[in-house]
Amino acid sequence: MIRAIIIEDEQPARDLIKHYLTAHSNITLLGEFADGFSGLKAIQELKPDLVFLDVQMPKLTGFELLELIDETPRIIFTTAYDQFAIRAFELNAVDYLLKPYSQDRFNQAILKALERTQKEPLSQNITKLTEHVLEKQNILDRVVVKTGSKIKVIPVDQIIYVESQDDYVMIYIVEGKYLKQQTMKYFEQHLDPGKFLRIHRSYIVNIDTIKQLELYEKNSYLAILSNGAKLKVSDSGYKALKSLMKF
Amino acid sequence: MVHPVLQKKKYLVYYLLAWAFIGTVHATVLNHFYGFNHLISFTDSFVFYSLFGIIAIGLWYTVKYSDINKAKITDVIFNHGGAAALTLVIWYLTGSFLLRQIFADNTEYLNFLNVSIPWRLTIGVFLYLLIILIYYLVISYRNLQEKILNEAELKSLVKETELSLLKSQINPHFLFNSLNSISSLTITNPAKAQEMIIKLSEFLRHSIGHKERQMISLSEEMDHILLYLDIEKVRFGDRLVYRLDISESCKNFEVPNMILQPLFENAVKHGVYESSDEVTISFVCEPCMDGIKLKISNNFDLEAAPRMGNRMGIKNIINRLRLIYQREDLLKTNKSNSIFEVEMILPKLT
The missing domain is CATH 3.40.50.2300 (Response regulator)
Structure with a gap:
């Protein structure tokens, strides 16, 4: 049966x-x-x-x-x-x-x-x-994640940043962080390129959440985000950030 | 291109009057400063300026065929140099020949005729320049008019095309899901299936057939929307509730064809499609200062993550309103708590 x-x-x-x-x-x-x-x-x-x-x-x-x-x-x-x-x-x-x-x-x-x-x-x-x-689907409008038995649907504009974790990514939003089995490359390609930027091998950032950029060592910067996170910005990431945010 | 002087009788009269004026001035000068009697002064003037007047009509063709926008500027100068020389020679020789015949025994006048060669040629050069200048002005004025006309035509063409593109298209999702519902109803409730087929057909007939009409009455637009809502209600059952409150005085008001349809489709799409609970779509229409004020609102599931696509529908309507009413401020959206509201003003078209 x-x-x-x-x-x-x-x-x-x-x-x-x-x-x-x-x-x-x-x-x-x-x-x-x-x-x-x-x-x-x-x-x-x-x-x-x-x-x-x-x-x-x-x-x-x-x-x-x-x-x-x-x-x-x-x-x-x-x-x-x-x-x-x-x-x-x-x-x-x-x-x-x-x-x-x-x-x-x-x-x-x-x-x-x-x-x-x-x-x-x-x-x-x-x-x-x-x-x-x-x-x-070219541009994502939401991402679904699972924590334990709970399901969460995250609208992409709530994402603060995405961090690479081997075969997974960690998605950070105001309420917390969520692990998802997906590649960085996938998120790089499917998050709105006018809003999200790969500032480092390990990070894709929602540029609206960047509070300031701090000089860290010579020629190397830290991005400080609205949730207090400090993320390294690579050389090419800094250049891309500069052209996207026009400073 | 038509000759500007010969184009209308009126213009020919103006042309003759202009020459009459120049001729009168010339004759008066001869009479007053050189002491020739009226007959001689006016005959001299008449012969020379009627000749120039006739030749000048032909000069149109030299202007027409040496277009300063197309031909090389050196060619244009060369053409006009040649034409001017030829014009002056023919003009002076013919004129003086005729006058010599007329006043053959007046030595004083014949002497004067010989002496007057330099200034007559000078006047001739200026007249030539004046005439071709006027002709070139006529041409550029005509080109400008044509351009303005073409642009206006193009604009209205673009507007029409844009409008037809912006009018809502039949949503395939809606169509195939409705057909699936009908397929199901033929088994469970054949009478209802028949009713739905009729409603869907009416809806399609309106969507396909009446697109060329720009404006329809609000009650016609509402008939179409009611069909749409009734069809969706078969699909969604109790999940879709609608309330319409239309003031009697609005019913005959002219509104752009299919302007409300996309707003109701949006309300269904973002309210009903995304929620498993009851969604109420409310529609209120009342007269206002400019015309009529329409309010469409729906509640939505706060937990459902917003989907994109909403913006395109609203943007299309704003574009249509701009094209029809030349105003940008007719549509407002408002999202608060779990209510999405669109407020639209449709002014009276004068």
Whole structure:
């Protein structure tokens, strides 16, 4: 028996999936969830085998949700229209349904999702997929992080600075700091270049938070930020800062 | 390019009057300072200036074909030097020949005719310069007019194009999600599915068909918005609540076509899409000094991190308002606590 959940914010869309599922007696529906947060919680607690996941939802999008789970169940995405996502689906051959879809197409997707997981780990595909979608979004407007069991969505303009920590980055905001598995290069490319600057190999800074620059040794500066942090500024970082802030 | 003198009868009259004036001055001088009688003075004047007047009409073509903007300046000077020399020679020889025939037995006048060569040529040079100068002025004036006209045309063309681009496009997300809802309703509630198909069709018909109309009445715009809200309500159910409060006197007021639609779409997108709780969209419209005042507000989930994209929709509307009303101060947005509010004034178009 396959245990499934639906994460989808529109009632009619959920009704349709439920109706299509009546043709599959081998699938039990454990529950339906109307936003990203409750969907995430359900995946962690119920550990379903199969998830019907909408992309655009309140609180967390389908992709943001996937970034936050460790063990990925079999996923069938449902989306209405999202150029980046559709391209990403095609490249990564993950099952997806374009709304509106037929019972036949739905059956195919279920068949595909169930077959695939037996041969190869789907989670790898999912990682590739989310990476691909994230890459395509040029400028980030928010970042999702996880601390223990809590999820935090950080609007990028609240970020003070990002510090590199081996395979992770530490994101500093007023309320604290959050670790996220992501590269510095990724943040360098996807944070608004008019606002964020890599001032050092280890730091990307929100230039609005820079209080002052202090001469540290000859030709070497420290940036003092609104939260009191003092960060080294490299030579090239100083030059870039100078041209961006025009001093 | 049309000849400036021959273009209209009126201009030909002015032209003749100008020559008559120069001729009169000339004749008066001959009569007063040289003591020739009126007949001789006026005949001399008439012969020389009517000749110059005829030749000057032809000079238009030398000006027209040596355009100072296109030809080399040395060529222009060379052309006019040649034309001037030719004009003066023909003018003087013909004029003096005719007068010699007319006054063949008046030796005093014939002597005077011989002596007068230098100053007659001097006058001729100045007349020549004056005439080509006037012709060049006419040409540059005409070019300027044409340019102004072209610019005005271009401006209105650009404005039209911009306006049609700024009008909201059908959001594919909205369309495909609505179709998906219909697909679901055909199974669970066929009557409602039919109702939704009709509403969606009406909505699409308006969005596609009426775009060429610049201004529509507020009640027409509201009909369209009601369709939109009703369709979204099928998708979102209790999550979407709307309240409309439109003063009766506003209903026939002319508003730019599809100016409110993007504001309601924004309210749904940033309120309902991002929140799992109930979102109320309120719309108030009342008359004001300039015209009508409209207020659209929605509550939103404070925990939902703001998404971008909002700015483009609002910016488009501000651009449209600027193009239509030439004013920058008609739209204000205000975000406080968990309420987002857009206040817009639509002035009466005169």
